Amino acid sequence: MTLSAAQGLPAAENLAQDARRMRAEALPMVVLYSQAGCTWCEEARRYLVPMSSAAETRDHALYRQVDIDSDAALVDFEGTRTTHREFARVRKVRLTPTVVVYGPDGARIGEAIVGMRLPDFYGQYLSNAVDAARTTLNSRTR
Helix, strand or coil: CCHHHCCCEEECHHHHHHHHHCCCCCCCCEEEECCCCHHHHHHHHHHHHHHHHHCCCCCCCCEEEEEEEEEEEEEECCCEEHHHHHHHHCCCCCCCEEEEEECCCCCEEECCCEEECHHHHHHHHHHHHHHHHHHHHHHHHH
16 A cells, blocks of 8 residues: 555546546646655645545545655656656655646646645635636636
8 A cells, every 4th residue: 555545645646547537527636745754744635635535525626646755656647657756856846745736738727835834724725726726627618
């Protein structure tokens, strides 16, 4: 069992396959960039895991985790085989936790949420990012 699976957030495995679902359902993808021993990453998961499973939010986005210190296999949005570490490096993610919302084309939607910022408002930052991404994707499909 991988670290992310043990914590309840699905590990990114095949983003090209996920992108097909994202296109079909006009869904964004919320990616938590994490690493082993990151206590703030654990805190971020306390917000993201419920969002990924609660009836009122689970169908608003796909939720995945990329471990920036892991060589676990990953297929990126373009269908290229890579690793979690390399995927994060190419996207210049060095700090954890970082949350990025992507569209089906693999492009970022909005600004990354880096660190915990203000924990009292973190859940709202995440909700706002998902809502803005959904609005962006829905305006593209009209």
